[in-house]
Amino acid sequence: MPKHITSGLKYLAAVRLRNQGLSQKKIAEKLDIDRSTVSHYLNGSNLSWNSIEFAKILTQLNNKDFLLVIQNLFHDLDKIRVIALIFKEKNYNGIVNDSCIGCGLCVDLCILEAISLNALTAQINSFYCCGCHTCEEACPTNSIKILEEKDDQKRERS
Numbered sequence: 001m002p003k004h005i006t007s008g009l010k011y012l013a014a015v016r017l018r019n020q021g022l023s024q025k026k027i028a029e030k031l032d033i034d035r036s037t038v039s040h041y042l043n044g045s046n047l048s049w050n051s052i053e054f055a056k057i058l059t060q061l062n063n064k065d066f067l068l069v070i071q072n073l074f075h076d077l078d079k080i081r082v083i084a085l086i087f088k089e090k091n092y093n094g095i096v097n098d099s100c101i102g103c104g105l106c107v108d109l110c111i112l113e114a115i116s117l118n119a120l121t122a123q124i125n126s127f128y129c130c131g132c133h134t135c136e137e138a139c140p141t142n143s144i145k146i147l148e149e150k151d152d153q154k155r156e157r158s
């Protein structure tokens with residue numbers, strides 16, 4: 001069953017990437033699948049529509065649950081990041097204030113490994129952050145704020 005679900009997610013991811021203008025070769029590289037599979041996906045052949053419908057439901061989960069699901073489906077950090085970023089609907093800014101004590105809990109908890117410690121202070125890589133708020137909720141000193149970027153900020157960056 002998980003294999004079917006990952007295929008369903010990869011199908012949805014391939015369609016998104018195609019809509020962003022990526023070639024079949026680039027889509028295959030990004031999703032780590034062969035080009036003939038991408039071609040099947042995009043031509044709608046040999047597809048398990050039940051798996052695709054199920055995968056669509058997964059993409060509608062909140063950010064935290066979606067990350068937990070893809071962590072369990074894909075295991076490998078690079079693959080998890082690729083899927084998370086393809087389905088990321090918004091950009092986020094992570095702010096860490098001076099009360100950070102450098103305990104590293106947030107670093108350990110971030111599924112996307114978007115947090116590192118620098119001179120005993122957490123630093124958040126907004127590119128990878130998918131807004132699950134796990135770090136914010138777990139920080140013992142309430143030092144993290146994860147802020148959703150407004151659409152106009154997103155446009156300025158792109």
Ligand code: SF4
Pocket residue numbers: 096099100101102103104105106107121122138139140141142143144
């Ligand atoms: S969990 Fe909080 S205190 Fe600990 S390193 Fe992260 S931001 Fe700093």
Ligand code: SF4
Pocket residue numbers: 094109110111112113114115124128129130131132133134135136146
């Ligand atoms: S909200 Fe925090 S834990 Fe979640 S992806 Fe962003 S940095 Fe990682």
